[in-house]
Amino acid sequence: MISDAVLGPPRAGGPGGGVRRALAKRRTRAGERTYAGLRWAGAGLFALVVVALLLSIAGDSGQALLHSGVGFLWSGTWNPAAGQYGAGILVVGTLLTTAVAMVIVVPIGLGTAAFLSELAPRWVAAPLSTLVGLLAAVPSIVVGLWGLIVLTPVFANQVEPFLASMPLLGWLFRGEAYGPSILLASVVLAVMTLPTMVALSRTALAGVPVADREAALALGATRWQAIRRAVIPAARSGIQAAVTLAVGRAMGESIAVAMVIGNRPAIPASLTAPGATLGSAIVNQFAEATPGIGTSSVIALGAVLLLLTVLVNAGGQALLRRGHGLPVSTAGALR
C-alpha cells in the first residue's frame, strides 16, 4: 500500500523499474497474498455492513414515510400515544442542544488544549491530560446519572432562576425552572464532548512547527498573541476536525440526553424549557413502540438522525475546504 502511494501506478520501462520488479517479486510471496486478501476482505466486510445497515434502516422506515408522508421530516407533532408521528420538533431539539453544547465546549476545549500544549509545565500537563482521558472513559449513562442526580436540583433551584433574572439576556432563560431542560442537556453534552475537543485540538496545536512560534515571538508578539495569531491559525484544520467530531458525538447521544432533557416534544419556549431530541425519543419509545407503524417511525427517527449527521459533517467539511483550500484528510499529512 505504501509502495503504491510512493511510487504511483506501475509504468513499464520507466525510472525505478528495477525497484518495482524486485517489489513485485516479493509481492508474490504467500504471506503478502494472504495479507492482501485479508485487506480486501476486511474492507469489503466493512462496506457490506454499512450498506446492509443503511438498507435495513431505509427499508424499515419506509412504512412510516408511507403513513406520514414526507411531512414526517418536519411535522411538528410527536405523540405516539395518539399515533401521530413527526420528526420536526425532535430535529429542532437535536440541533439546538448540539449548538448550545458547542458554544460551551469549543472555547473551553480549545482553551484547555492551548494551555496544555503551549503554556502548562510538564508536571501540570501530564496529570491534566490523564484527567481528560479519564473523562473520555466515563460511560454516557454515568454522565447522564450525574446530570440527573447532581445537576438537576442545582439547575432547578439556582442556575435557571439566576439566568432568568439576568438583565438583557433573561428572556433566553424565561419560564418555569424545571431543572431538566435544553440547557442542562447541552451542559451534559459539553462534558461528554470535552475530551474529544481537547485531545484533538491539542494534537493539532502540538503539530505546529516550533519555528512558527519563534518567528512570532521574535517579531515582538506576546505569548498570547503568538498563540492566537500564529499557532491557532496554523492548526485550524485539526481544530475544525475536532469540532466536527464533537458535533457528531453530541448529535447522536441518546441515553444521557434522555435523562436530563425533560422529554417534552414541543418547541422550547426558552433554553431552560424541557425539550426532546431524536436520540432521546428513540430511547424512550423504542421498547414500547406499537408494532408496525410505531416501530417503523422510531427507526425513521434513526434515519433522520443519520441524514442530519451526514449533512452537518458535509457542511463542516465544505467550510473547512473553503477556509483552508485542502480537504480534511490532508491535515494529518501536513503535520
Place this chain on the structure above:
Amino acid sequence: MITLSTVRGWNDRGRRLGALAGLALLGVVAGCGTSSSTPTAKADASTCSSNTVLSATCDVSTPSAVTLTGAGANSIEPFFETVFYAYSQKNPNTTVNYSPAGSSVGVTDIQQATVNFGDSEIPLTSAQLAAATEGTILQIPVDLGGVAISYNAPGVPTNLKLNGATLAGIFDGSITNWDSPQIATVSGVANLPNLAIKPVHRADASGPGYDLDQYLIDTSPAWVSAIGTSTPSRTWPLATVGIGEQLNTGVATYISQTSGSIGFVEYGYALQNGFVNAALLNAAGSFVAPTETSIAAAGAEATSVSATDFNVVNEVGAGTYPIANFSWTLVYQKQSGTTTGIALGKLLDWVVTSGQQDAAALGYAPLPTNVASLAQTTIRELESSAGTPLFTS
C-alpha cells in the same frame, strides 16, 4: 480520515481498558463456574418424591442447579427482588436474574423467547399474544400494587385530597400553582403555598401511566377531551406538559429533589422513598390515600379477574384506593427444557403463595384468594415441549 492518525492514542487506551474488562469478565465467569459446581443442600427427597407436585414444601426443592432469567416491569422490582432473594435462600438450586427494564421490554423479550419469563403491568393484547414466537403464552397475576400520586411541595399537607378533575388539571397544564382555587376547594385546605407545580410523568411507556390515564378517563371529561380519546395508553398521552423521566426510579429521583413537583410512581417506590402521597377520590365518594390496606381493598372488589378483564381502577367500596393493578408474569405454556420448566413452575407457585407474605412490607397487597387461585391454576397448565403437563397436582 484524519481521525485515524490523531485518535490512535485513544484507541490504545480503549484497547487496554477492553483487555482489563475482559480479564474482569473472565474472573466473573470463573467465579460462577466454581459456585455452581459447589454441592448445595439437597431438599428432603422423601416429602417430595416427585418433581411434578406443586406445594409449599415441594416448591423449594429442585433437583439440579437452574438459572432463570426474566425481564419486565420496573414497578414490580422491589417485590421481585425480595421474593427472589428469599426463594434462593430456601432453594439454593434456583438462581433468578430479573432485569427491571420496563413492561415493554418484558413483553418483547418473552415474545422473542430470549428470557424464561417476562412481566408486564398490563396483560398482553391478542395482537401481542399472536406475536409470540414459541406458542401460547400463559399470563399469571403475581402481585397487587397501587399507583401513588406523590408530591414534594413544602407547605402542602400530607395526603392532600385530590379528585380526577384537579389531577387532570395538573397534568393537562390548566392548574399551574399549588395555591390554585380548584385545589383549595377540593382539598379543603385554605392556605396552600404560592409555589409553581412541576408535573412529572413517565417518558417511557409504563403500567402506572396506563392506570392513571384510566383513572383520569373514568373521572374527568376534561381529560378525555384534552387527550382526544377514552382508551388508556401506556405511553403518557400529554407529554407536552411538565417533564418526562424514565422508569419509576427517574420519576422518583425528580420528585425527591425538586420543590413543587408532583408525579406518579408505583406505591412501592413511594414507600421506599418516604414520599408524601395524595388521597384520591374513589368511586364511593371518599378520599383514600394509598396504603397496603386500601390497595388490598381494591383487589378484594375485583371478583372476576382474568387476563382479559384486569382493570382494578376506580373500584367501588368506601375504603378502596382508586388506582390499583395486578402485575402479570408471562411464560410459555410449552417449556422447551423440562428441568427449567419445573424450576420456573415451582418458583412462580411459591411467589403467588408463600412469597406473598413479603408483599405488605414493600407496599404491595397480598393477592386476593380468587386471584391467587387463578394464578395457581394457570401455573399448572405448564407443559413439556411434547405437550404433557409438567405438574400433576
